[in-house]
Amino acid sequence: MKIRGVFAVGLSIILSLGLMGCAGGNTQSSSKASQPETTSSPSQGSSEASSAEPTTPDKGLKVVGTQLCDLNGNPVQLKGISTHGLAWFPQYVNEACVKELKGWGANVFRLAMYTEENGGYCSGGNKEELKGLIRKGVSFATTNDMYVIIDWHVLNEGDPNRHVAEAKEFFAEMSKEYASNPNVLYEICNEPCNGANWNQITAYANEVIPVIRANSPDSVIIVGTPNWSQEVDKAAAKPLSFQNVMYTLHFYAATHKEDLRNRMTQAIDSGLPVFVSEFGICDASGNGAIDEDSANKWVETMNRYKVSYVCWNLSNKAESSALISSGCSKTSGFADSDLSQEGKWLKNVLGAK
Ligand code: IDC
Numbered sequence: 001m002k003i004r005g006v007f008a009v010g011l012s013i014i015l016s017l018g019l020m021g022c023a024g025g026n027t028q029s030s031s032k033a034s035q036p037e038t039t040s041s042p043s044q045g046s047s048e049a050s051s052a053e054p055t056t057p058d059k060g061l062k063v064v065g066t067q068l069c070d071l072n073g074n075p076v077q078l079k080g081i082s083t084h085g086l087a088w089f090p091q092y093v094n095e096a097c098v099k100e101l102k103g104w105g106a107n108v109f110r111l112a113m114y115t116e117e118n119g120g121y122c123s124g125g126n127k128e129e130l131k132g133l134i135r136k137g138v139s140f141a142t143t144n145d146m147y148v149i150i151d152w153h154v155l156n157e158g159d160p161n162r163h164v165a166e167a168k169e170f171f172a173e174m175s176k177e178y179a180s181n182p183n184v185l186y187e188i189c190n191e192p193c194n195g196a197n198w199n200q201i202t203a204y205a206n207e208v209i210p211v212i213r214a215n216s217p218d219s220v221i222i223v224g225t226p227n228w229s230q231e232v233d234k235a236a237a238k239p240l241s242f243q244n245v246m247y248t249l250h251f252y253a254a255t256h257k258e259d260l261r262n263r264m265t266q267a268i269d270s271g272l273p274v275f276v277s278e279f280g281i282c283d284a285s286g287n288g289a290i291d292e293d294s295a296n297k298w299v300e301t302m303n304r305y306k307v308s309y310v311c312w313n314l315s316n317k318a319e320s321s322a323l324i325s326s327g328c329s330k331t332s333g334f335a336d337s338d339l340s341q342e343g344k345w346l347k348n349v350l351g352a353k
Helices: 095-104 126-143 160-177 198-215 232-237 258-269 291-306 342-351
Strands: 061-064 068-072 079-085 108-114 147-153 184-187 221-224 243-250 274-280 309-314
Touching: 061 184, 068 079, 068 198, 079 095, 095 126, 095 342, 108 309, 126 147, 126 232, 160 184, 160 198, 184 232, 184 243, 198 221, 198 232, 243 258, 243 291, 243 342, 258 274, 291 342
Parallel strands: 079 108, 079 309, 108 147, 147 184, 184 221, 221 243, 243 274, 274 309
Antiparallel strands: 061 068
């Protein structure tokens, strides 16, 4: 399958296809403090097997009811790994590393491009360099037969509308470039927060999704939900009107437990397609103590519902959500002793042989 960039006018052959609540008090509210990353030159740096059918990227995806499926309608569960901010830890976007993650059992790679933090796409980052990293990431994922998520990592700005013009420009370019790559999924706003509500997110999505659809009519698009992507109930009450859209739920297992899990399953039971495009097994700050017991409960539920999930984060930053231990400067060829606690846990969950 093509690596990328081919101006896919020929159009996709394939794609015939069709991605917390809180009205008030949300006990699950992430208390994360979104401190901007200050490192501009980064330090160098079993679970239950799914019963979903394995799939290969060139088959494309579609959303059927609440379930991500292949083009024949067979359930597909994506499981994989997210980069840290591409601007801060670019060194892990290398071919050997992506191949290794595939060997761990990952079938999806998420490329997190912060928008407003220091060095973000809309806050002084080098746009061409950042797009170059996206292109490398898509290319490596594609050659390794993996799906890849292009993540517009809204966080600090809270309301995704703040950078809607740049988002439209960015997704127009990306979706044109990858119109014939059915393995590319578009995540248009990582985590709306700071009070941004579902109406505001809907307005944003109604601007950005048509831009993607103009080039890539059938790709799967993942949309963030209010309150750091925890309020899937808000989306369930008033879903968007587009096909092949999934809605984001994010959790950090030491902070978010049964209440948020129930909110996820209730949303799915009520008909909402949910995608866990980011989770960690520590607390919502991305640091602190790890809770494997809670994490395993999440994995059990996600597998039971065949919900796709992507673990945060591929870096060696000194924080518990980093998959590589902070003392390790390798960018591929990781021994188990190079992995953090979360890294070892995840490798086991993904079923690495
Ligand atoms: C965190 C990183 C941390 C970085 C910070 C920037 O782990 O190194 O300094 O962002 O604000 C999210 C976000 C994700 C966060 C993560 C942990 O999507 O960007 O990463 N988190 O706080 N939502 C809930 C937790």
